[in-house]
Amino acid sequence: MAVKIxxxxxxxxxxxxFAEIAQRIxxxxxxHPQANIIKMGIxxxxxxxxxxxxxxxxxxxxxxxxxxxxxxxxxxxxxEFLINEIIKNDYKPRxxxxxxxxxxxSDGAKCDTGNIQEIFSLDNKVAVxxxxxxxxxxxxxxxxxxxxxxxxxxxxxxIYLPCTEENEFIPKLPSSNVDLIxxxxxxxxxxxxxxxxxLREWVDYAIDNKxxxxxxxxxxxxxQEKNIPHSIYEINGAKEVAVEFRSFSKNAGFTGTRCAxxxxxxEIMGYDAQGQTHPLNYLWNxxxxxxxxxxxxxxxxxxxxxxxxxxxxEIKESISYYIKxxxxxxxxxxxxxxxxxxxxxxxxxxxxxxxxxxxxxxxxLLLDKAYIVGTPGVGFGPxxxxxxxxxxxxxxxxxxxAMNRISNLSF
Amino acid sequence: MAVKIxxxxxxxxxxxxFAEIAQRIxxxxxxHPQANIIKMGIxxxxxxxxxxxxxxxxxxxxxxxxxxxxxxxxxxxxxEFLINEIIKNDYKPRxxxxxxxxxxxSDGAKCDTGNIQEIFSLDNKVAVxxxxxxxxxxxxxxxxxxxxxxxxxxxxxxIYLPCTEENEFIPKLPSSNVDLIxxxxxxxxxxxxxxxxxLREWVDYAIDNKxxxxxxxxxxxxxQEKNIPHSIYEINGAKEVAVEFRSFSKNAGFTGTRCAxxxxxxEIMGYDAQGQTHPLNYLWNxxxxxxxxxxxxxxxxxxxxxxxxxxxxEIKESISYYIKxxxxxxxxxxxxxxxxxxxxxxxxxxxxxxxxxxxxxxxxLLLDKAYIVGTPGVGFGPxxxxxxxxxxxxxxxxxxxAMNRISNLSF
Numbered sequence: 001m002a003v004k005i006x007x008x009x010x011x012x013x014x015x016x017x018f019a020e021i022a023q024r025i026x027x028x029x030x031x032h033p034q035a036n037i038i039k040m041g042i043x044x045x046x047x048x049x050x051x052x053x054x055x056x057x058x059x060x061x062x063x064x065x066x067x068x069x070x071x072x073x074x075x076x077x078x079x080e081f082l083i084n085e086i087i088k089n090d091y092k093p094r095x096x097x098x099x100x101x102x103x104x105x106s107d108g109a110k111c112d113t114g115n116i117q118e119i120f121s122l123d124n125k126v127a128v129x130x131x132x133x134x135x136x137x138x139x140x141x142x143x144x145x146x147x148x149x150x151x152x153x154x155x156x157x158x159i160y161l162p163c164t165e166e167n168e169f170i171p172k173l174p175s176s177n178v179d180l181i182x183x184x185x186x187x188x189x190x191x192x193x194x195x196x197x198x199l200r201e202w203v204d205y206a207i208d209n210k211x212x213x214x215x216x217x218x219x220x221x222x223x224q225e226k227n228i229p230h231s232i233y234e235i236n237g238a239k240e241v242a243v244e245f246r247s248f249s250k251n252a253g254f255t256g257t258r259c260a261x262x263x264x265x266x267e268i269m270g271y272d273a274q275g276q277t278h279p280l281n282y283l284w285n286x287x288x289x290x291x292x293x294x295x296x297x298x299x300x301x302x303x304x305x306x307x308x309x310x311x312x313x314e315i316k317e318s319i320s321y322y323i324k325x326x327x328x329x330x331x332x333x334x335x336x337x338x339x340x341x342x343x344x345x346x347x348x349x350x351x352x353x354x355x356x357x358x359x360x361x362x363x364x365l366l367l368d369k370a371y372i373v374g375t376p377g378v379g380f381g382p383x384x385x386x387x388x389x390x391x392x393x394x395x396x397x398x399x400x401x402a403m404n405r406i407s408n409l410s411f
Numbered sequence: 412m413a414v415k416i417x418x419x420x421x422x423x424x425x426x427x428x429f430a431e432i433a434q435r436i437x438x439x440x441x442x443h444p445q446a447n448i449i450k451m452g453i454x455x456x457x458x459x460x461x462x463x464x465x466x467x468x469x470x471x472x473x474x475x476x477x478x479x480x481x482x483x484x485x486x487x488x489x490x491e492f493l494i495n496e497i498i499k500n501d502y503k504p505r506x507x508x509x510x511x512x513x514x515x516x517s518d519g520a521k522c523d524t525g526n527i528q529e530i531f532s533l534d535n536k537v538a539v540x541x542x543x544x545x546x547x548x549x550x551x552x553x554x555x556x557x558x559x560x561x562x563x564x565x566x567x568x569x570i571y572l573p574c575t576e577e578n579e580f581i582p583k584l585p586s587s588n589v590d591l592i593x594x595x596x597x598x599x600x601x602x603x604x605x606x607x608x609x610l611r612e613w614v615d616y617a618i619d620n621k622x623x624x625x626x627x628x629x630x631x632x633x634x635q636e637k638n639i640p641h642s643i644y645e646i647n648g649a650k651e652v653a654v655e656f657r658s659f660s661k662n663a664g665f666t667g668t669r670c671a672x673x674x675x676x677x678e679i680m681g682y683d684a685q686g687q688t689h690p691l692n693y694l695w696n697x698x699x700x701x702x703x704x705x706x707x708x709x710x711x712x713x714x715x716x717x718x719x720x721x722x723x724x725e726i727k728e729s730i731s732y733y734i735k736x737x738x739x740x741x742x743x744x745x746x747x748x749x750x751x752x753x754x755x756x757x758x759x760x761x762x763x764x765x766x767x768x769x770x771x772x773x774x775x776l777l778l779d780k781a782y783i784v785g786t787p788g789v790g791f792g793p794x795x796x797x798x799x800x801x802x803x804x805x806x807x808x809x810x811x812x813a814m815n816r817i818s819n820l821s822f
Contacts, residue, residue: 002621003590004532005681005689009697019700044483054476057709058469064668065465071667072455107518107669107704114702118553121415138701142529179414210413256482256708257475258518270416278416286420289430290549291525293518296710297667298468 008144011155017134017379018042021363028367038402040390041373043188043347045253047321050314053252053305060301071297076289078105078261082300085307086261090246096233102265102281104288105303107295109218109247109260114139115291116214116243116262117180119283120270124179127159129171131189131377131384133216136182153382162383163190165352169341170198173205181206183232184216186223189380189389190350191326191342193228199235206241212268212280213242218260221251221319223345239265243280250347252306252315259295259303322347325392325399332403338411347392350377354411362388370405419555422566428545428790429453432774439778449813451801452784454599454758456664458732461725463716464663471712482708487700489516489672493711496718497672501657507644513676513692515699516714518706520629520658520671525550526702527625527654527673528591530694531681535590538570540582542600542788542795544627547593564793573794574601576763580752581609584616592617594643595627597634600791600800601761602737602753606638610646617652623679623691624653629671632662632730634756650676654691661758663717663726670706670714733758736803736810743814749822758803761788765822773799781816 021041029037049057063069077083083103091098106112114135117126122144128136137158140146146155154160159178161171169192174181183202185194194202206213215232223230232242244263248254264284269277305311326343333340339352351374353362359376366372366388377387392399432452440448460468474480488494494514502509517523525546528537533555539547548569551557557566565571570589572582580603585592594613596605605613617624626643634641643653655674659665675695680688716722737754744751750763762785764773770787777783777799788798803810 001536001588001590002682002686003623004534005683005691005694006530006532007683009530009694010683010689012697042484046478046481046483048477048481049475051476054472057472057475061465061468061472061709064460064468065462066459067457070457070459070664072457072664073453073666107707110704111702119417119420121417123415135701142698142701177412179412212414253481253483255484256705258704258707271413272416272418272421275413278421280416283416283420286423287553290546290553291522293521293669294667296518296669296707298472299707299710 006142008142011141011146011148012138013149017375020379021373021375024367025373035371037367037371037373038394038398039373040394040402041375043250043391043393044255045250045393046395047253047318049253049257049302050305050311050318052308052311052314053302056305057298057302060298064298074294074297074300076292076294077285078103078295079297079300082304085304089307091231091233094231094234096231098263099266102263104262104264104284105295105300106260106262106288106292107258109216109245109249110135112245112260112262113214113216115287116284117143117145119280119287120180125157125159125177126180126182127161127174127178128182128381129163129184129187130160130382131163131380131387132182133184133188134380136214137381160381160383163187163192164383165339170194173201177209179211180214181211182214182216184218186219186346187342188216188219189348189375189377189384191346191348192350193223193225193345195227196229196235199229199232203232203235203238203241207237210271211241212270213238214245215242216245218245218247219250219346220246221315222323222347224323225345228345233263240267243268248303248306251319252303253318254303257299257302259299321396322392325394325396328399328403329390329392332407336407343392349390349392351388351390353386353388356386359385359388366406369409370402372402372405417553419553422552422557422559423549424560428786431790432784432786435778436784446782448778448782448784449805449809450784451805451813452786454661454802454804455666456661456804457806458664458729460664460668460713461716461722461729463719463722463725464713467716468709468713471709475709485705485708485711487703487705488696489514489706490708490711493715496715500718502642502644505642505645507642509674510677513674515673515675515695516706516711517671517673517703518669520627520656520660521546523656523671523673524625524627526698527695528554528556530691530698531591536568536570536588537591537593538572538585538589539593539792540595540598541571541573541793542791542798543593544595544599545791547625548792571792571794574598574603575794576750581605584612588620590622591625592622593625593627595629597630597757598753598759599627599630600759600786600788600795602757602759603761604634604639604756607640607646610640610643614643614646614649614652618648621682622652623681624649625656626653627656629656629658630661630757631657632726633734633758635734636756639756644674651678654679659714659717662730663714664729665714668710668713670710732807733803736805736807739810739814740801740803743818747818754803760801760803762799762801764797764799767797770796770799777817780820781813783813783816
């Protein structure tokens with residue numbers, strides 16, 4: 001007898017991609033100390049927190065310094081003051097009614113999208129778009145739903161829905177039955193979107209097949225075009241089949257401050273082996289109250305300022321700034337003949353590598369010849385091979401400089 | 412076909428105990444609006460954050476407002492500035508050498524003690540002391556290691572190690588082999604401790620049986636007596652068999668601010684089915700990098716101030732305040748003839764109910780006759796039946812008032 005590890009961890013094929021990239025940058029910088037590297041790899045914001053947020057953050061810290069206003073444990077689900085602002089600002093104006101009990105504040109969409117699979121049986125069939133945010137895949141590998149990876153780079157029991165130039169990055173409905181479907185729109189990593197009609201097909205599929213859609217809307221704030229749904233609940237019937245993940249990371253610069261939220265409507269049901277229904281809201285609430293202790297009080301107060309009129313204006317400005325960078329990247333790369341996708345409703349630009357180079361070769365070329373860091377598409381799944389992701393989160397100056405450097409390369 | 416839930420959740424027998432208590436208080440307060448209720452139930456601190464912490468918190472918020480000092484994503488494992496202070500202050504002075512890679516900063520010991528089981532196989536035999544912090548049990552129920560609960564209130568596949576008056580709250584080594592052992596000392600809920608010799612027996616057991624001890628030291632700061640180990644790593648060989656959980660919640664009042672840390676020494680190994688060893692440090696690192704995104708930067712900076720000389724003094728004062736409350740509770744209750752345990756090296760006092768009342772009856776009696784909220788011992792496990800926990804986290808005034816009220820009751 002001896003303590004046994006979770007052997008599913010041994011099925012994980014690589015380090016978390018961003019750790020691998022960080023390592024390559026470090027190695028390169030050590031060998032080339034003069035290189036002025038511009039990082040356009042990780043989807044991390046660069047603009048500071050808005051003034052309205054900073055002010056409220058300070059106020060809340062002050063509250064923590066005085067007996068009468070000190071806050072100890074808060075509700076694991078988050079404070080009502082923040083939940084109500086979310087409902088009032090992010091959902092009501094789009095005609096979506098939510099109860100307070102349907103909103104769960106957390107410390108990150110990465111945590112929530114990673115943890116949500118815990119409330120489901122290991123027997124469910126899981127589908128992911130390909131390429132995809134690695135957390136959806138890896139959390140299911142670790143739980144034991146995927147089995148080992150085959151030689152083609154695909155986990156054996158996972159359903160991959162390819163999104164490539166060939167299908168204009170619109171995933172086809174699965175040919176076999178799936179129970180859990182991860183969708184992320186605006187998409188990470190491709191920066192592409194689904195319009196209402198396209199998303200409706202998925203909601204209808206889920207209703208027909210008693211499936212659940214795990215909808216990651218972390219990049220919602222970047223939507224510029226009409227007819228692109230901001231929430232999956234804009235689609236009729238979605239409240240019965242979809243969990244939605246949102247974050248303050250990408251709209252309000254909370255990547256280092258940590259606050260996000262997840263919507264689990266009361267209507268969504270899962271099934272037990274006898275075919276009885278059970279509300280997912282209850283299960284997620286049980287998961288969160290047992291294994292999570294709420295988000296830092298000052299952080300929740302800071303997040304509330306996102307919805308003040310000053311906060312909204314400042315945030316709008318930041319988003320415009322990043323979206324302008326997106327446009328610069330798109331246009332620059334198009335002008336030198338590259339095939340470029342996304343970047344219209346998204347901070348992500350998805351580049352087809354020139355001359356059919358593979359992703360890591362193109363990554364290394366950009367690093368070595370232009371001191372630019374992207375993210376190799378293959379790191380997001382087999383269908384990401386031959387692509388590379390750039391982000392618009394760097395400064396305008398660095399973005400322009402980076403595009404100048406790339407324009408001087410010959411492919 | 413339909414999406415299937417994790418049916419292990421249906422094996423959970425009750426709400427998380429503190430949610431149940433909150434409900435009873437709310438009901439009581441609604442029916443008795445005049446009742447001035449004193450809460451001594453949840454282990455939540457009441458004193459505000461120390462000035463040194465508040466100052467550093469503000470500084471870090473200011474950093475987030477400026478381009479040059481803004482912090483986006485940090486390392487999932489936590490910042491070195493905090494990790495180094497932890498090693499230097501909490502371990503080095505006790506002769507314990509740790510590497511930076513062995514310390515993982517998180518947003519709470521509840522999360523870490525709840526999540527740690529993920530890196531182990533579902534086949535492991537798990538042992539808990541009884542009574543016990545419910546998170547250890549419930550997280551294993553949800554994962555599927557325990558099976559259903561029997562009529563005696565015990566999960567079928569879980570090993571219970573009773574801690575009662577009869578054995579002076581010292582758990583006996585298990586008679587059958589166990590792989591994972593949760594120990595919490597100073598203990599939640601009983602407030603009792605193990606001395607070095609007693610803890611050494613457990614470390615030796617773990618070494619002999621290739622078991623792992625999951626050691627929760629969240630209440631370490633309350634230790635007053637010599638020969639009570641502050642860290643399990645004070646015991647020879649423990650680095651090969653023990654993971655240690657610590658928190659800023661109970662020493663520095665971070666229950667609403669959220670910061671904790673977990674030590675996973677490089678030496679600890681788990682086994683695969685072929686008997687090969689695998690470092691748990693790698694597995695936990697993989698878990699955290701995949702499903703967690705680090706603690707809020709300003710919160711980590713605030714936590715660092717815990718180790719400044721001003722911070723240390725202020726924290727020492729808070730602990731003394733709570734420990735004084737513990738003594739008042741102990742002495743008051745003893746003077747009216749109750750059997751009382753803990754409260755010497757702990758903010759928790761564990762009371763044997765008078766006249767063999769059951770825990771919830773005693774809870775209701777204290778609420779109804781003295782407007783005092785405790786925590787029913789049975790909520791922590793079957794061996795907690797006939798006990799009730801009080802905490803010393805309320806104000807001195809309220810603590811005294813509560814003891815006056817109890818002294819006027821006749822049992």
